Amino acid sequence: MSQIAAVEPPPEESPTCTSYLDAGHTLVSWLTTTDHKRIGILYAIAITLFFFIAGFAIGLARLELMSPRGMLLTDEGYNRLFTLHGIVMVWFFLVPSIPATFGNFLIPLMIGARDVAFPRLNLLSWYIYLIGAGFTCYAIVAGGVDTGWTFYTPFSSLYANGNVVAAAAGVFVAGFSSIATGVNLITTTHMLRAPGMGWFRLPLFVWAIYATSLVMVLATPVLAMTLLLIVAERLFHLPVFNPHEGGDPILFQHLFWFYSHPAVYIMVLPAMGVISEVFSCFARRRVFGYVMMIYALLGIAIIGFFVWGHHMFVAGQSQYASLVFSFLSFMVAVPSAIKVFNWTATLYRGSISFEAPMIYAMGFLGLFTIGGLTGLFVASIPIDVHVTDTYFVVAHFHFIMVGGTVSAFFAALHFWWPKITGKLYSEAWARFAAIIMFLGFNTTFLPQFIMGYGGMPRRYHVYPQEFQVYHVISSMGALVLFAAYTLPLVYLGWSLFYGKRAGPNPWGATGLEWQTPSPPPEHNFDEIPRVDAPPYNYHPEKEEAFEPQGRS
């Protein structure tokens, strides 16, 4: 791809191409669009809604946890709240978050394609997602579910008295949406790359979404089948997981975690892709060890399929199985560490500028590292036996999923916002929000490691007095975090109306998506571009004059 040295916007947008935003202004034009960019935005709107629904649920729960006696909610009510939080956050926010929004928007642009391989399937998968969400909303409105997001049997299949069937149906249906997206993006990446765009010239974000899509396509169906079996057991009394009838509840856990551990990579691999793009842009350097980064992504995706048993150390699986799963879990740490070290090396001696996306990305680096290292703790059998089902685990996976994935989501949002909307946002506010988010996050979740290690179990809302101080700090942190998540709504929304126009390439980044106007034209490229150089062709030595236009 030709190097973008000049950062100047072209004097006049070429009049031949309308931007995808101007291609139609009616609601119908949006709801029937097959443009991958618009579908990305449809997803963004939907998941933002769910993010805040799930956030409010846990806000209530954290309020309840301020007092050790639990005065606000009943036991039942508390169970239903954290279940709602978990189900919605995992399946309706985290899983579709980066792949379905930025993946959809950017993959065709980044590889030089006019759209994804199957545009109508793409729209269909958004509607499938909404149908799934509809079922889940019904389950919530009808009184909620109390099984936790993991639906463990035999509780979920025999005893739970919430709307398990509706909730499971929602997740089941949403799964098909993620399979469809996966199939679409895999085919797009294989088949629609522009001439010259070889596999080892793809931006790492494309690689990350590709690896994620593989996991989606291969893991999601197993979850779907498992949920179907629960529903069969509840509705028709088929005894698959019922121990009284010879069924095996542990089998459920094997099937569930066979999906759900890889699912954490569905959440975190795209984040890794985002971080590579942002770091190399704001350090003005080629990603260190580009090829190694690709193998690391694939390594994580593949080994991720063989570690599910680390969720079952105390569930009654054979100790030999536990040993193997423990060992394999440590193996995942290797490619993960490669990524962290390579990012660090990318930053080393780079000419770094701290624009908002960069601050979010830096936050990711720190939080993901803590989350990953504590992953090694819980992958060690003796430590896991001690901390299983305590707040230690809660803190661990929040560092990965929230500190990691959500930080990266915000990094992506700020990095590509000018491309998507054609507008610049207030850099000062954005930096402020990024810093508040980092602080709020740590205030919320660091105390949870301590109390978890001290024995505070998860999923309880009455607890011994001694944990109160940690809970109070954590709840205060959650309040700050909530503010930090709402701020972008305000200043990004503001930028839509009053923001300065962004040129095609406000950060002076490389990549095909930055060679199109902002916002991009309806069919991406008038003429399919030719690619003749490796990605990340930054030249810091020649770049003294670099002054991102993002500042305002």
Next chain:
Amino acid sequence: MIDGATVLRFPWPSVERQRLGVAFGMWTFLASEILFFGGLFLSYAVYRSLYPQAFAVASHATSMFYGTINTALLLTSSFVMTLALHASKKRARALVVSCLLLTAAFGLAFLAVKGLEYAEDIDKGLIPGPGFTLEPDTTRLFFALYWVMTGIHAIHLAIGVALVVYLGAALLSERMATESPAVEATSLYWHFVDSIWLVLYALIYLPGRHAP
């Protein structure tokens, strides 16, 4: 091109590329489908290894007769489907349409036979639950999986029939080009559903048959 309908769709650069891409996408989807059934096959393997006798007893209670007829029906349907694909490459529209409709007919015949078999199963009290008649208790596990596996297979087949009929109708009304990649995609799906049935046949009807 012989007929009016265009083959090339947005955003593909060429018909060749599109043909490859559609087939590739279908294979990717089928990989996903294999894992969908994989969850069931795994459960089956676990329980069969835990309760081998019960599974042999339960398998004897199934109807070999219906199962075998159905296997024959599906294998024939796959053969006809392949003819349709060949005819589509030769652009023999009438032949494609008739092969597709024949394929759908075999599929429907399968579903009808399966319905008869289900009726007989219900008669014999083979639904896990209060009226279940078979001993020992763990044969219920076999039948739980039996109903889920064959049920899901039947749903897949019904979708297949709908696709094939839709395709035939689109070709007949000349809304679709004879050599459209959709024919290959549909045939891949059809063969997949048939292959799953072959596995189910072996899992459901055959265990313990060699024993007296």
